[in-house]
Amino acid sequence: MSSLSQQKILFIDDLPNLCEEMVTILRSVDLDAEAMLSPHAAIPRIARGEFALVITGLVIAELNGFEIIQRIRGAGSRVPIIMVTGYGTEQSAIEAARLGVADYLTKPVAEAELIARVKRVLKQNLPQESDGPRILARMISADPSMNSVFEKVKTIASTESRVLILGETGAGKQVLAHAIHDQSRRKKEPFVEVNCAAIPANLLESELFGHEEGAFTGASKRRIGRFEAAGKGTIFLDEIGELSFDLQSKLLHVLDSGKFCRVGGNKDQVSQARLVSATNRDLIKEVELGRFRADLFYRLNVICIELPPLRERPGDISILIQHFMEKFVAPSQKPPIIMPEALSILTRYSWPGNIRELQNMAEQLAIMKAGEKIGVVDLPQRIIDKGTTETQTSPFVAESIPFRTARDQFEKEYLGRLIMQVQGNLAEGARIAEMDRAQFYRLVKKHGLTSSSHQNANT
Numbered sequence: 001m002s003s004l005s006q007q008k009i010l011f012i013d014d015l016p017n018l019c020e021e022m023v024t025i026l027r028s029v030d031l032d033a034e035a036m037l038s039p040h041a042a043i044p045r046i047a048r049g050e051f052a053l054v055i056t057g058l059v060i061a062e063l064n065g066f067e068i069i070q071r072i073r074g075a076g077s078r079v080p081i082i083m084v085t086g087y088g089t090e091q092s093a094i095e096a097a098r099l100g101v102a103d104y105l106t107k108p109v110a111e112a113e114l115i116a117r118v119k120r121v122l123k124q125n126l127p128q129e130s131d132g133p134r135i136l137a138r139m140i141s142a143d144p145s146m147n148s149v150f151e152k153v154k155t156i157a158s159t160e161s162r163v164l165i166l167g168e169t170g171a172g173k174q175v176l177a178h179a180i181h182d183q184s185r186r187k188k189e190p191f192v193e194v195n196c197a198a199i200p201a202n203l204l205e206s207e208l209f210g211h212e213e214g215a216f217t218g219a220s221k222r223r224i225g226r227f228e229a230a231g232k233g234t235i236f237l238d239e240i241g242e243l244s245f246d247l248q249s250k251l252l253h254v255l256d257s258g259k260f261c262r263v264g265g266n267k268d269q270v271s272q273a274r275l276v277s278a279t280n281r282d283l284i285k286e287v288e289l290g291r292f293r294a295d296l297f298y299r300l301n302v303i304c305i306e307l308p309p310l311r312e313r314p315g316d317i318s319i320l321i322q323h324f325m326e327k328f329v330a331p332s333q334k335p336p337i338i339m340p341e342a343l344s345i346l347t348r349y350s351w352p353g354n355i356r357e358l359q360n361m362a363e364q365l366a367i368m369k370a371g372e373k374i375g376v377v378d379l380p381q382r383i384i385d386k387g388t389t390e391t392q393t394s395p396f397v398a399e400s401i402p403f404r405t406a407r408d409q410f411e412k413e414y415l416g417r418l419i420m421q422v423q424g425n426l427a428e429g430a431r432i433a434e435m436d437r438a439q440f441y442r443l444v445k446k447h448g449l450t451s452s453s454h455q456n457a458n459t
C-alpha cells in the first residue's frame with residue numbers, strides 16, 4: 001500500500017448519488033475514501049483527527065460548505081479541505097480562499113483532474129524526511145516548513161500551470177521563481193523577470209509588450225517587449241500587485257487570448273511564455289478593496305505557493321549565513337566562525353528584511369571578519385538590541401499577533417519540546433499530551449516536526 005492510500009478521505013454532501021460516485025472514483029485509484037451525508041455527524045470525527053483530507057460541497061441543506069469549514073476550524077482541526085461546487089461564483093471562490101481551503105474545484109470536474117488534485121493535497125500533507133539542507137537551483141533550505149514549498153515546485157515542474165508566489169520582501173520569491181523555471185521543461189529557454197514596481201507605470205506597457213517605431217515620443221525604433229523576449233520560456237512578473245488597473249486589463253487579455261500587441265502596433269503577437277508572478281501584498285484583500293481585478297487574480301492564482309518569512313524558518317538561519325559567508329569571503333581567506341551565543345541572537349532576531357537582510361549581514365562579516373570568531377559584540381547593534389528582546393517563538397510576548405498565529409506558534413513550540421523530551425517517540429508524546437494519537441500525529445505533521453526531521457534539526 002502506498003502511503004497516500006493510508007490517508008483517509010472524507011467526502012461530505014447531502015446527495016447520496018454524488019457521495020457514492022465520489023467514493024467510487026477515489027477508491028478506483030486505491031484511495032481510502034468514505035462519505036457522510038450529515039456535516040453535523042462528520043465534524044466530531046474530523047475534530048478527532050480521523051481524516052487526512054475533507055472534501056465538501058458548497059450547497060448542503062444542513063450547513064453550507066463555508067459553515068462546515070468554519071465549524072471544522074472552530075473545533076481545532078487544521079485538516080486540509082477541498083471544496084467542490086457546481087454553484088461557484090467569484091465571491092464564493094474568494095470566500096473559500098479566505099477560509100484557507102487547500103483547493104477549490106468547480107463542476108464539472110474530470111475524474112483524472114479530481115484525482116490529481118486530491119493526490120496533490122494528500123502529498124503535501126505527508127511527513128517529509130529532512131536529511132539536512134535541501135537545494136533546488138539557487139534555493140537552499142533546511143527548515144521543515146519549507147518542505148512543502150520544495151515538494152510543490154517538484155510537483156508542478158512538469159506542468160504548464162501559472163504560479164502565484166506570495167511572500168514578504170526579501171523572502172526569496174525571485175529565487176523560487178527561478179527554481180520553478182529550472183525544474184520545468186522550459187529550462188533551456190529564457191527566464192525573463194519584470195519588476196512591476198520598479199518601472200514607471202507609463203513605460204510598463206511598452207516594457208512588457210514592446211512598441212513600434214513612432215508609437216510615442218521617443219520611440220525612435222521598434223523594440224520588443226519582455227513577453228516576446230521570454231519566447232517559450234518563463235516570464236516572471238514580480239510585484240504584480242502594483243500593476244495599474246489599465247495594465248491589469250491588458251494582462252488579462254493576454255492570459256485569455258494568448259496574444260498581445262506591441263504599443264502602436266496592430267498585429268497580434270502570440271505569447272508562449274509561462275507566467276509566474278509574485279507579490280508581497282494580500283491580493284485577496286486588494287480584490288475586495290477593488291484595487292485588483294478578481295478575474296485576473298484567479299487566472300494568475302492557478303497554483304499558489306506561500307513562501308514563509310525567515311522568522312518562521314529558524315532552521316534556515318545558520319545554514320544561510322554559512323552559505324553566504326562562504327560565497328562572499330575572498331578566495332584566499334576562510335569564512336568567519338559564528339559562536340553559539342551570537343547564533344542564538346541571530347536566531348531570535350525577526351529579520352524584517354528576510355534573506356536579503358541576512359545576506360547583507362553575512363557579506364559584511366565575510367569581508368570584515370574573515371577567519372575570525374564572531375561573538376555577540378561583532379553583530380550589528382540593531383540585531384543585538386532586537387535579538388535579545390525579541391522572542392519570535394513565544395506567542396506570549398507578541399500579543400499583537402492574531403490568535404490563530406499565536407496558537408500555531410504555541411503548538412509548534414510545545415510539540416517541538418515534547419518530541420525532544422520523548423526522543424522522537426510520538427506515541428509517548430501523544431500519551432503525555434493526553435491527545436488522541438491520530439490527532440497528535442496530524443499536528444506533528446502540520447508543523448513539519450516528523451520525529452526524524454526534528455532530531456536532525458536538533459543535532
Ligand SMILES: Nc1ncnc2c1ncn2[C@@H]1O[C@H](COP(=O)(O)OP(=O)(O)OP(=O)(O)O)[C@@H](O)[C@H]1O
Pocket residue numbers: 138139140141167168169170171172173174175176238280355356359
Ligand atoms: N533559499 C535561498 N537560498 C539562497 N539564497 C536565497 C534564498 N532565498 C533568497 N535568497 C537570496 O536572498 C536575496 C533576496 O531574495 P529574492 O530577491 O528572491 O527575494 P524576493 O522575495 O524576490 O524579494 P522582493 O520582494 O524584494 O522582490 C537574493 O539575493 C537571493 O539570491
